[in-house]
Amino acid sequence: MQKSRFLPRGRKDRTMVLVDIRETKSVKAADIFLQVRPGKDFELLTILRAMIKDQPISDAEVAETGVSIEALQDLVARMKAAKFGAMFFGMGLSMTRGKHMNSAALLTLAAEMNAFTKFVAMPMRGHGNVTGADVIMRWQTGYPFGISFNRGYPRYNPGEFSTVDVLVRGDTDCVFVIGADPGATMPQPAIDHLARVPTIVLDPHVTHTSRLAKVHITTAPAGISAPGTAYRMDEIPLPLRPALKSSYPTDEEVTRRIKEAIQAKPDWMVEGPQRLETQV
Amino acid sequence: MLRITGGSVYDPANSINGEVRDLYIADGKFVDKESCDSGRVIDATGMIIFPGGVDVHTHVAGGSINFARAMTPEDHRRTQAFIRTKTRRSGLGGMAPTTFATGYLYAGMGYTTVNEAAVPVLSARHTHEELSDIPIVDKSSLVLMANNEIFLDLLEEGETERAKQVIAWYLWAAKAYGIKAVNPGGVAAWKYGDNASQLTEPVSGYKNVTPGNIVAQLAQIIDELGIPHPIHLHCNNLGAPGNVSTTLETMKHLEGRRAHFAHLQYHAYGGDDWGTMRSASVELAEYFNAHPNMTTDAGAVLFGDTVTITADGPWQHLLYKLTGRKWGNLDVENETGCGIVPYTYKPSNLVNAVQWATGLELLLLIDDPWRVFMSTDHPNGACFWRYPEILQLLMSADFRKECMACLPANIKNRITLPEIDREYTLYELATIISAGPARALGLKQKGNLGVGADADVVIYNRNVNIAEMFGHPRYVIKSGEIVIEEGDIRETPDGREYIIKPSFDPGTDDFLQPLFEDRYCMSFENYPVEMERIENPHLQDCKPQQ
Known part of the structure; x- marks a missing residue:
């Protein structure tokens, strides 16, 4: 020490x-x-x-x-x-x-x-870059987790919008899993729902979740063959420098390409400008 | 290309005071008439034209404001939501707005440049990531230095030349624009539950280092390195009754050197305790007016809810004890710290009422608008989107009188605001919200409507309601692009980030590495922020003075 x-x-x-x-x-x-x-x-x-x-x-x-x-x-x-x-x-x-x-x-x-x-x-945070996810969700949406965007802006209610609750209630018709293995840790009703709907997993490895997913895209492991940033438990960001090359795409690249494909589709949100109203 | 015709132009940088002028824009800059022969024409007849606002002191990105966001979900849900569109990201306004909303809200009230005033080097990478998520406005950041252990150790040993090299190295490692000093020595002492309140007393753990010599040395180093913005100083004893003596003493330590005093309102109190606290703005403004080496921003307070965030850890612990509300504390290894406490300023509270009056008094009693700037130390005194309310208070003595009627009766003799009848002119307002802060930051291309400057312009409809006029500009143009039109967000371009590269001895790495490995818990090569991580970096000149 x-x-x-x-x-x-x-x-x-x-x-x-x-x-x-x-x-x-x-x-x-x-x-x-x-x-x-x-x-x-x-x-x-x-x-x-x-x-x-x-x-x-x-x-x-x-x-x-x-x-x-x-x-x-x-x-x-x-x-x-x-x-x-x-x-x-x-x-x-x-x-x-x-x-x-x-x-x-x-x-x-x-x-x-x-x-x-x-x-x-x-x-003490869990495995992976969970602190990093927290930090970014906070600056982009104001909330760390348990966020719903279904009205077009972020809303927060742990117990209602947290992943486990949404899955147990069966509220989603598609699930996108990145950097996590909910199939290993979540209660059975949540796992059942993952198997029921199209679940897409991005992971370098075969996981409990990827076994029940409809699609598993193998990605380069972050910090080993993919660059990026990981936030330490005390929210200090550390750069990840890959030591190896990988023929697999990074999580970022796959996510970006999926996003581009979705953006090419017609938008479901109401079009038109938004006024800057008075703040309260 | 864009032409703006027939408007009354307020451009203090070029001494233009409300004259009707036409403005010509091409490639994001102002140009002469001949270089702009096509494109859209905005008929601004009868309207008022200001250079885009420049915020010299705000907290919009990084570990501290992000911690504040996490601590205030109850505020997020009652505030304005920004709904996503094809071109715009969703977000939330309120006390600690999300990054995308921050850009929209700043641009929405005509601000086009913001200076994030407190960044620890250790988490600078995080700050830059957030800054790149703030759209529209141009950005810069100041790095915290006055409690850095390696720097303080060098001062202790009298190694000032080495300290200068180390400061320059840190600045470049953080990809920052300038140096911020918060409660010099006090935050370092807070790691062990202490504070530093006397300028001439050694900081705990040191024999020779005092808050007074930390500020004097830093100011000297900043001048020698030629950093465009002077030392950005948050004095010792923030918020404490009677702290004006500390503030005046600090100013004396900095005589003959450039210095920017941040949020002066919080450092301008007389009295001995909370019961006798009064405004000391008169004596402070008198000294300040006589010393042209200094600039300041007001750090004005407005009544209402907000969240206070500052690197001043010991003060925040006191505020937590006073209010009994939530308290967040972050210690940033051996560099600095940070505390967060939600707070409500109430007109019925005598201390809050004194604070409210003190901020306005400083803005009104400091006679040179080129040296006192608009700020609320967002979000500490009030949120930045409430600036227009302060502009209204500055422009109308009658409105101030109306507001003062709500203050407690025993405030008499504690404030001088009732005796001040100065009213700001539009020209003076353009100076304190744009031209002045741009000059203090050393950004010649900002706060300026002259040929060659960045085409950041705000066009207002004339309105007797000043708060409404400044809160809702008709057009906001950023780098020649119309971003706000009639209250709608039209475009959300990415802003630049201003950084500087002061020169330092190439051997500084070798000097720092062993010290670093002894004191930090991250590896040396991971510490500096890589240039690739800065979105749209814009290197400003940093030339040592002759």
Whole structure:
């Protein structure tokens, strides 16, 4: 781990606390492991929020989380004594009981910790360039995901317009998959719908999704034989420089050619100019 | 080719004040009559002609505004939607407009050049990608330098010549147009929860580096490198009651050097705390008027909802604590930081009312329109598409009086706005929204209707309602192309991006590489933005002064 001016001994100057519902491989890398009872993340985070502000908590509430009060007191003391704290969280928090409420509790804890010392929190993103997709959707549409364009402008409603919801409801009559393998991770009704409608997959490999797709276009793998940009988890863009040449086209080229072919067709949107109305 | 005949022309760059003149355009530039013998003729009889607007300080692209977009979905859904057409991309307006909408909205109110005022080198690639998605307008960007660890370390060791080479290297690595300094030393200290509020006190972690010498050295380096735009400075102690003393002291540190003070309104307060806060625009404007080395933009505030975004991390944490609203914080490794907090300016709130008056007072008390420019520090004081409301306030003392009636009664003695009866003329307005900022940016081809300049023109119908007149021009012409006509978006051409290449010692790479590998978490060769990534780059001259 990087040595720096303020942490000259690198890893030795850092403390890593892992919180999970079971002993994972990461436990070895951690200094402290706290095993939380499944589904009790929100409770644990709320207790920590109370403890940093010296608010009263009951033994019964602490017992419910599966973590001892001594361990929590030690954790709070360490957090307050840290010069710079960082919390990383993933789908174990955001996709289990409580969902976005869990994330909100963790983000609030990080914000409130700044009354004592510097603290930040950052979501751990999934595979591929998912952060890049997020970033670009945001500057082009204002929203990171769960966007519908069916009125000609972007609308956002996770739970309604998110990919999994649209597929489960069977709202699409065609699916275009790029840089993802929903056939491997999504619930069965969504997968059934992928198989039912024309699904087009762009992927360098055969995937669960490409097996049930009507069309699979093999593309050059990004970063290996296709150039581009990947956004790191902290939204810093890195250039991808291909080491090899590929006879397959890039995702970008295939998408551009499909777009050109679609543009050649008659437009379904109402023609005519739009006035610049007063903003509210 | 295009001819515009019979309009009253306001072209401060050429001292033309409302005279009826014909304009001739060919190949995107103004030409003389003989070189334009065909093409469309716009009869502008009775109309008012301005050079295209130039925004010297705005935040429209990059990591911070994009974070603000993510944080404010509730605003997106109530705002104006841009519906896609064959030639136009969809988008959303509002507090933090999407990139395509940003271009349409700027052009829609007659602005043709915008300067993105805060770019970390580390994420400059991202900023340029967003800028290339902003249609119609020409763009430039300023790179954040006053809290860069490598630069501060060089200052600590007194290596000013080396620091100059490094600054020039960074500028070119970011493909930027100039240098921005935000809360010098304060953002670096914020990494450890501190701030820097005294100009002469060492920044935490350093012995010799003070905010005062950071700004003085940067200004010196910028002049020596011949960067067209002077140091673009966001002073220490933004937003704090009594901060006028810091601002005046900073101005004294920069005596004899060129300097641009960003969003001066946020740095012009007297009093000791929130309860006694008052406008200090009179003393600030007095000093400013006597020192022609400086320019500024107003950073005016309008009442309503917005989202504040700034590299000033510690200030944003304070604002979060004050308001209890959402807070986003981004630390950009060892270069800079950024904080985001949605905010509502209310006329009933005494502090907000003082801020509103202070912005207008500065615009009215600074007597040279060539040195004070229109800005709201978009989106901090208000969104850029609300500029026409401010123009109306500047042009009508009666309208100001009407608005002041809504302010709290105890604002008396805290502001001087009620005593100011100056009203801007059209000529002065053309100076503060176009000719002045273009000159300050060193863009001679902008804000200028003379032969050889870029053919960026706005044509307004005369209207007693000033806000409406400036909010809805009859025609907007960008590089000789009619982009807005009668309120409709006609064309959406791509704009240019202005960048500079200051000369630096070729050994700077070898000097920086080991330092870089020690401090950054990206590899050295991935750091500079490649020239191919800039859409329509336009290299401006950068010549050291003799």
